[in-house]
Amino acid sequence: MQPTTHCPVAIIGGGIAGLSAAWYLQKAGIDYALLEQDARWGGKICTETVNGYSDAAFVVEGGPDSFITQKPWGAALARELGLGEMLIGANEQLKQTYVLNKGKATPLPDGVLMIVPTKFKPFIFSPLISPWGKLRMGMDLFIPRRKDAGDETLAEFVRRRLGSEALDKIAEPLMSGIYNAEADKQSVLATFPRFRELEQKYGSLTKGMLASQRARQQSAAMTTSNNKLLSFFVTPKAGVGAMVDALRRQLTGELRLGAGVVALEPIAGGYRLHLTTGDSLDAGQVILATPAFATGALLRPLAPDAADLLDGIRYVSTGTISLAFRSVDAPNPLHGYGLVIPMSERRPINAITLNSVKFAHRAPDGHLLLRAFFGGSRSPQSMELDDAALYATVRRELDALLGIAAEPLFHRIYRWRRSNPQYDVGHLERVAAIERALPPGVHVAGSAYRGVGIPDCVKSALDAVGRVAA
Numbered sequence: 001m002q003p004t005t006h007c008p009v010a011i012i013g014g015g016i017a018g019l020s021a022a023w024y025l026q027k028a029g030i031d032y033a034l035l036e037q038d039a040r041w042g043g044k045i046c047t048e049t050v051n052g053y054s055d056a057a058f059v060v061e062g063g064p065d066s067f068i069t070q071k072p073w074g075a076a077l078a079r080e081l082g083l084g085e086m087l088i089g090a091n092e093q094l095k096q097t098y099v100l101n102k103g104k105a106t107p108l109p110d111g112v113l114m115i116v117p118t119k120f121k122p123f124i125f126s127p128l129i130s131p132w133g134k135l136r137m138g139m140d141l142f143i144p145r146r147k148d149a150g151d152e153t154l155a156e157f158v159r160r161r162l163g164s165e166a167l168d169k170i171a172e173p174l175m176s177g178i179y180n181a182e183a184d185k186q187s188v189l190a191t192f193p194r195f196r197e198l199e200q201k202y203g204s205l206t207k208g209m210l211a212s213q214r215a216r217q218q219s220a221a222m223t224t225s226n227n228k229l230l231s232f233f234v235t236p237k238a239g240v241g242a243m244v245d246a247l248r249r250q251l252t253g254e255l256r257l258g259a260g261v262v263a264l265e266p267i268a269g270g271y272r273l274h275l276t277t278g279d280s281l282d283a284g285q286v287i288l289a290t291p292a293f294a295t296g297a298l299l300r301p302l303a304p305d306a307a308d309l310l311d312g313i314r315y316v317s318t319g320t321i322s323l324a325f326r327s328v329d330a331p332n333p334l335h336g337y338g339l340v341i342p343m344s345e346r347r348p349i350n351a352i353t354l355n356s357v358k359f360a361h362r363a364p365d366g367h368l369l370l371r372a373f374f375g376g377s378r379s380p381q382s383m384e385l386d387d388a389a390l391y392a393t394v395r396r397e398l399d400a401l402l403g404i405a406a407e408p409l410f411h412r413i414y415r416w417r418r419s420n421p422q423y424d425v426g427h428l429e430r431v432a433a434i435e436r437a438l439p440p441g442v443h444v445a446g447s448a449y450r451g452v453g454i455p456d457c458v459k460s461a462l463d464a465v466g467r468v469a470a
């Protein structure tokens with residue numbers, strides 16, 4: 001048995017939630033130890049720089065490639081870390097999204113905000129939705145609002161307001177795609193509460209979207225002309241991994257890699273954490289910034305009710321494969337930065353992002369970097385393919401969908417097992433119940449609870465630190 005050390009707060013898990021929790025504890029002047037089981041920091045954030053093909057490097061993202069600014073906590077953290085000037089916005093000129101429609105990449109009509117058309121002409125002339133489907137979407141203006149505040153699935157909500165075609169062609173690939181979720185299980189209140197707010201306030205999604213668009217345009221006119229502030233998506237110039245690097249450099253507490261926590265033992269005044277290294281650490285309070293199933297396993301002996309609720313959060317596995325080309329070998333595959341693929345198209349991949357079109361500094365001039373997403377509930381079979389079969393499958397897809405038959409310069413595959421928490425109907429009630437069932441001095445943070453995006457994870461850390469300090 002090796003010696004036990006002491007600290008006021010232990011954070012378990014060195015993904016963005018755990019790292020952010022360490023940062024906010026440090027800012028509050030509270031000592032902490034951050035324990036990560038893996039040999040590297042960042043969890044799902046994993047940026048790889050690939051050199052050797054040109055004078056500049058490729059920046060390959062294995063996990064997240066950017067984050068939204070509408071939820072301010074990610075960009076705020078980046079600025080606190082001194083990365084504010086390094087944040088770049090997505091390419092506004094080419095922000096067109098395509099939807100695969102009967103095997104053909106079809107532009108999402110201009111003016112479609114989230115799932116709602118706000119411009120008449122492009123929507124009416126779009127081949128994406130049938131005339132009846134368009135008429136049905138228009139009925140949103142007249143359908144009465146839902147009376148109670150209960151949860152429902154995204155599919156139920158969209159079918160109710162906009163009809164099945166809007167669900168199949170727009171909401172399912174775009175809205176469920178973000179969460180790697182199944183629209184028929186996905187909680188609208190946990191993932192898109194704004195839809196229900198707009199319905200309640202304006203009686204119609206379309207009227208609500210138009211009103212919020214007008215409000216945004218007015219406030220945009222009043223703010224600076226700084227593109228970075230206005231861009232919906234931002235990322236550090238060197239990739240999302242720059243956030244992890246900056247945190248690692250600026251955190252002055254005890255940071256331990258290769259230190260998995262195997263058990264939490266209650267002791268007088270706190271908890272003893274038993275580590276995979278054989279030693280232990282005593283802490284007054286604990287922040288668990290681990291996936292729900294790992295949190296549940298650690299809490300089971302102390303708080304079986306919390307553990308049962310945590311185990312009820314389903315996870316799916318997903319992956320990405322990035323491929324790099326010379327532009328001459330892949331000329332203008334899309335005039336935009338992405339193709340989403342409805343489940344009904346039954347393809348072995350879920351979406352394609354043209355990373356070097358979406359963001360500058362992702363590929364050297366004259367090159368294209370793209371990545372395909374696979375796994376989850378849409379294409380679980382692809383997750384099981386070995387690397388060679390997956391690579392061959394994705395190349396066939398690129399040829400069929402984008403006309404890219406050339407051999408890539410290189411490719412990188414990232415598989416994320418049990419990576420994506422599923423916010424099924426009733427998720428928010430489950431999270432509230434988990435928080436009530438936690439033992440004293442134990443807090444949770446991370447993507448399992450109130451949002452999966454980087455800004456949500458940062459906010460969850462900020463909230464956990466608030467509870468520690470209180």
Ligand SMILES: Cc1cc2nc3c(=O)[nH]c(=O)nc-3n(C[C@H](O)[C@H](O)[C@H](O)COP(=O)(O)OP(=O)(O)OC[C@H]3O[C@@H](n4cnc5c(N)ncnc54)[C@H](O)[C@@H]3O)c2cc1C
Nearest residue numbers: 013015016017037043044063064065260261446447453454
């Ligand atoms: C392919 C992909 C693309 C994505 N794209 C985006 C995007 O573009 N924008 C966006 O905002 N979000 C995106 N996300 C979501 C976002 O990346 C994640 O939700 C977020 O990074 C999760 O952070 P976390 O700290 O909660 O968890 P994690 O990153 O999972 O970190 C948890 C950490 O806990 C450690 N751990 C587990 N058990 C133990 C233990 N017992 N002891 C010690 N350590 C332990 C793990 O090793 C891990 O490092 C994406 C996710 C994926 C998978």
